[in-house]
Amino acid sequence: xxRAAARRVLPGFGLTLGYTVLYLSLVVLIxxxxxxxxxxxxxxxxxWEVVTAPRVLASLQLSFGASLVAALVxxxxxxxxxxxxxxxEFPGRKLVDALVDLPFALPTxxxxxxxxxxxxxxxxxxxxxxxxxxxxxxxxxGIVVALAFIGLxxxxxxxxxxxxxxxxxxxxxxxxxxxxxxxxxxxxxxxTLWPALLTxxxxxxxxxxxxxxxxxxxAGNIPMVSEIAPLMIMTRLEQYEYAEATAIAVVxxxxxxxxxxxxxxxxxxxxxxxxxx
Amino acid sequence: xxIKFEQVTKRYQAGPVVNDVTLDIATGExxxxxxPSGSGxxxxxxxxxxxxxxxxxxxxxxxxxxxxxxxxxxxVGFVFQHYALxxxxxxxxxIEFALRVRxxRAAARRKRSTELLKLVALEGFGQRKPAQLxxxxxxxxxxxRALAHEPAVLVLDEPFGALDAKIRVELRDTVREVQRxxxxxxxxxxxxxxxxxxxxxxxGVMHMGRLLETGTPxxxxxxxxxxxxxxxxxxxxxxxxxxTAEGLRFGHELAVPFEYLAALxxxxxxxxxxxxxxxxxxxxxxxRLAHRAFTHGHVHSSGFAGSFERxxxxxxxxxxxxxxxxxxxxxxxxxxxxxxxTAAESATLPLAPGKRVVLGLRRFHVLPTPISGVxxxxxxxxxxxxxxxxxxxxxLVGSMKARVIDADxxxxxxxxxxxxxxxxxxxxxxxxxxxxxxxxxxxxxxVLRLARALGHGGAVLALPPGTQLPSRALLLCTSDxxxxxxxxxxxxxxxxxPVEATYVTVQLPTAxxxxxxxxxxxxxxxxxxxxxxxxxxxxxxxxxxxxxxWIVGLLAAEDxxxxxxxxxxxxxxxxxxxxxxxxxxxxxGARLPLLLALAAARPAASAAPASALAGDYx
Numbered sequence: 001x002x003r004a005a006a007r008r009v010l011p012g013f014g015l016t017l018g019y020t021v022l023y024l025s026l027v028v029l030i031x032x033x034x035x036x037x038x039x040x041x042x043x044x045x046x047x048w049e050v051v052t053a054p055r056v057l058a059s060l061q062l063s064f065g066a067s068l069v070a071a072l073v074x075x076x077x078x079x080x081x082x083x084x085x086x087x088x089e090f091p092g093r094k095l096v097d098a099l100v101d102l103p104f105a106l107p108t109x110x111x112x113x114x115x116x117x118x119x120x121x122x123x124x125x126x127x128x129x130x131x132x133x134x135x136x137x138x139x140x141x142g143i144v145v146a147l148a149f150i151g152l153x154x155x156x157x158x159x160x161x162x163x164x165x166x167x168x169x170x171x172x173x174x175x176x177x178x179x180x181x182x183x184x185x186x187x188x189x190x191x192t193l194w195p196a197l198l199t200x201x202x203x204x205x206x207x208x209x210x211x212x213x214x215x216x217x218x219a220g221n222i223p224m225v226s227e228i229a230p231l232m233i234m235t236r237l238e239q240y241e242y243a244e245a246t247a248i249a250v251v252x253x254x255x256x257x258x259x260x261x262x263x264x265x266x267x268x269x270x271x272x273x274x275x276x277x
Numbered sequence: 278x279x280i281k282f283e284q285v286t287k288r289y290q291a292g293p294v295v296n297d298v299t300l301d302i303a304t305g306e307x308x309x310x311x312x313p314s315g316s317g318x319x320x321x322x323x324x325x326x327x328x329x330x331x332x333x334x335x336x337x338x339x340x341x342x343x344x345x346x347x348x349x350x351x352x353v354g355f356v357f358q359h360y361a362l363x364x365x366x367x368x369x370x371x372i373e374f375a376l377r378v379r380x381x382r383a384a385a386r387r388k389r390s391t392e393l394l395k396l397v398a399l400e401g402f403g404q405r406k407p408a409q410l411x412x413x414x415x416x417x418x419x420x421x422r423a424l425a426h427e428p429a430v431l432v433l434d435e436p437f438g439a440l441d442a443k444i445r446v447e448l449r450d451t452v453r454e455v456q457r458x459x460x461x462x463x464x465x466x467x468x469x470x471x472x473x474x475x476x477x478x479x480x481g482v483m484h485m486g487r488l489l490e491t492g493t494p495x496x497x498x499x500x501x502x503x504x505x506x507x508x509x510x511x512x513x514x515x516x517x518x519x520x521t522a523e524g525l526r527f528g529h530e531l532a533v534p535f536e537y538l539a540a541l542x543x544x545x546x547x548x549x550x551x552x553x554x555x556x557x558x559x560x561x562x563x564x565r566l567a568h569r570a571f572t573h574g575h576v577h578s579s580g581f582a583g584s585f586e587r588x589x590x591x592x593x594x595x596x597x598x599x600x601x602x603x604x605x606x607x608x609x610x611x612x613x614x615x616x617x618x619t620a621a622e623s624a625t626l627p628l629a630p631g632k633r634v635v636l637g638l639r640r641f642h643v644l645p646t647p648i649s650g651v652x653x654x655x656x657x658x659x660x661x662x663x664x665x666x667x668x669x670x671x672x673l674v675g676s677m678k679a680r681v682i683d684a685d686x687x688x689x690x691x692x693x694x695x696x697x698x699x700x701x702x703x704x705x706x707x708x709x710x711x712x713x714x715x716x717x718x719x720x721x722x723x724v725l726r727l728a729r730a731l732g733h734g735g736a737v738l739a740l741p742p743g744t745q746l747p748s749r750a751l752l753l754c755t756s757d758x759x760x761x762x763x764x765x766x767x768x769x770x771x772x773x774x775p776v777e778a779t780y781v782t783v784q785l786p787t788a789x790x791x792x793x794x795x796x797x798x799x800x801x802x803x804x805x806x807x808x809x810x811x812x813x814x815x816x817x818x819x820x821x822x823x824x825x826x827w828i829v830g831l832l833a834a835e836d837x838x839x840x841x842x843x844x845x846x847x848x849x850x851x852x853x854x855x856x857x858x859x860x861x862x863x864x865x866g867a868r869l870p871l872l873l874a875l876a877a878a879r880p881a882a883s884a885a886p887a888s889a890l891a892g893d894y895x
């Protein structure tokens with residue numbers, strides 16, 4: 001593409017691109033590069049040793065696994081929340097709508113303490129769940145609960161505008177053509193919404209992977225059971241093992257980046273299927 | 278499959294959007310619902326397809342009541358204005374949708390979609406996505422999709438509204454052809470009269486939720502019953518004409534000799550004539566006209582419109598011609614007559630603005646409405662202003678586009694409000710203000726005084742101060758003889774008001790059985806008569822009790838209805854009525870508008886059908 005052509009299409013292209021690169025460098029690229037550089041201090045062997053330690057592997061598995069489960073849970077229940085908020089008119093709708101944002105606004109530590117108080121064996125909910133043999137606090141299940149709490153607004157807020165814009169005429173058309181309510185949802189509504197749902201889940205997932213404050217209280221941090229990856233980094237930092245900490249960080253970074261790429265590809269494919277121009 | 282709407286009514290909080298629509302559509306017919314936006318035509322269509330519910334009435338498909346059947350079981354093919362294609366599916370998948378949800382096998386589906394794509398001239402487009410097609414092509418897909426399950430009824434909701442002119446014509450032809458080939462009963466909604474004319478076997482015109490008239494395009498254009506249809510379907514000059522012993526007068530000119538008017542009902546002295554622009558003949562002098570002259574004036578403007586020339590002729594003030602259309606602003610409306618000439622005619626006689634011309638009448642049509650305008654009758658200007666500002670009057674005048682004439686409390690038109698007084702010539706209109714609806718302040722004396730002045734029959738609307746726009750009208754006749762005239766007045770009024778109308782008979786609880794039967798029969802007769810004579814439908818209701826109690830009950834109701842009372846009473850009897858059962862209506866605080874239809878005693882034979890009101894003469 002020649003410069004002249006680019007200028008015609010997008011005036012100020014050079015300036016805005018330069019600004020974008022600079023901004024991304026300052027905010028994202030340089031800190032990340034520093035992380036990579038720092039981790040190289042270890043040498044390849046020591047790096048491998050740190051990141052493949054059983055506790056670290058377990059924590060990585062837990063962090064990504066719990067985030068994935070939480071994102072899937074939110075996909076289902078966030079969808080229902082968004083649906084109810086958009087499609088139904090009921091007293092207190094505005095209030096419920098505002099409540100959805102609460103996990104955004106709340107300091108994560110507050111959320112963590114509140115959830116722990118609720119789900120601890122002596123807590124309001126914990127006392128009822130304990131006799132049923134369901135332990136929530138200080139188990140991976142507790143982590144999923146905390147992450148679901150954190151991720152909910154991402155799913156709801158991405159779905160809401162798309163759902164509100166969804167042409168009701170499409171459903172009318174489907175019904176007129178003989179579709180049952182389920183047919184019309186399965187064949188018409190859901191395929192239209194699912195790229196947005198995917199975006200919401202991706203956002204919730206990436207937020208969950210790095211979540212620390214709300215999880216750390218409810219997790220209980222039992223080695224090999226309920227230690228999350230960010231905690232492993234924190235403990236290294238507290239022992240002034242900066243290089244070791246960055247090593248784990250780099251692995252998380254690469255894993256996250258890889259998953260984001262995958263999700264983006266999936267979205268692109270979904271959008272193509274939508275018949276977008 | 279035949280379609281039948283029976284008194285279908287759909288209302289929102291603001292009032293009815295579909296108001297007592299009764300309509301029969303035959304199998305295989307192409308029916309076009311025409312009306313301005315907001316007239317309720319799309320809502321009616323959606324009610325048919327089951328996409329919206331109705332509050333009153335029934336809908337029958339092929340004789341089967343489907344009023345409460347869900348949309349997917351009605352099997353109506355629906356084409357939406359904005360296509361409503363499923364964007365994530367290919368064109369073929371869209372078309373196959375109806376078959377897919379019915380569990381038809383893939384091979385059979387594919388065969389059908391290929392067939393349909395061929396039918397709408399989109400062969401080979403099956404694998405594309407809707408977004409890759411133009412608007413016209415997308416609408417073709419929507420038509421094919423609606424036809425996939427072989428529906429017995431196809432409905433199209435402004436299907437060409439979003440397309441440009443050329444594609445619209447092309448697609449219109451496709452739809453007509455497909456409909457002819459398949460013989461599917463079809464209803465199409467549009468606000469474009471040209472579209473309606475080219476497509477329809479029959480047209481139904483809707484306005485304010487009511488189906489005003491139905492008929493073939495030719496009949497609706499040549500012989501409309503209502504002012505609205507006359508002006509909505511094509512251009513029309515609405516002129517006031519005077520019925521005299523010699524014939525029909527337009528201003529000073531006797532345009533139509535008496536023999537052509539023998540069929541006109543005898544109870545009106547002023548009528549509204551519809552004159553189409555192409556039915557007006559133009560010449561430089563009366564001798565050169567092939568038809569009788571009806572007015573003269575000068576060319577105000579001329580416009581080129583391709584194969585036609587559109588002339589606007591300003592009638593001379595001394596011609597005395599009067600329009601039936603009101604205008605805003607002070608003084609008399611400048612009276613202009615629109616004329617349409619063929620290119621050949623304008624080549625033979627070129628006319629520049631300012632040129633003096635004489636106009637002849639090739640053909641005209643007289644509206645059967647008994648109300649030619651609105652006459653505000655009060656003893657002083659302040660009261661007339663109060664009447665003018667009344668919500669009911671505003672709605673009527675605005676919707677009828679009627680002339681408003683100021684008159685004194687005897688109904689005599691004020692000089693300044695009549696036609697322009699021209700030195701040396703008598704004003705053409707008699708002192709009575711024509712056959713307009715008399716509007717008076719709500720007091721019994723004023724009503725009686727005006728009724729006496731009217732003598733030969735007419736309509737009086739009494740408005741107590743502070744009335745609101747009613748949402749329902751109740752009709753009561755004191756005798757069967759008063760019914761035809763009353764229904765005529767009611768029809769003219771309810772076409773221009775968003776009210777739900779009910780025909781009421783009042784029955785004493787002690788009445789003998791035979792009388793009760795007669796009372797019910799009367800209701801059926803009234804409904805049938807209104808349908809036959811005016812094409813409108815009403816609800817019916819029997820009130821058990823007496824008239825006095827009924828009226829007191831109405832006054833206590835939260836939403837004051839418009840009470841339409843038809844009577845043959847003489848002035849003395851009317852005075853008795855006003856002092857008797859109607860008395861509460863005029864007491865302080867009463868807010869019930871009363872419309873009195875005064876029927877003149879006349880021979881029964883004069884009730885002529887509407888078709889006899891057109892003149893076609895040379």
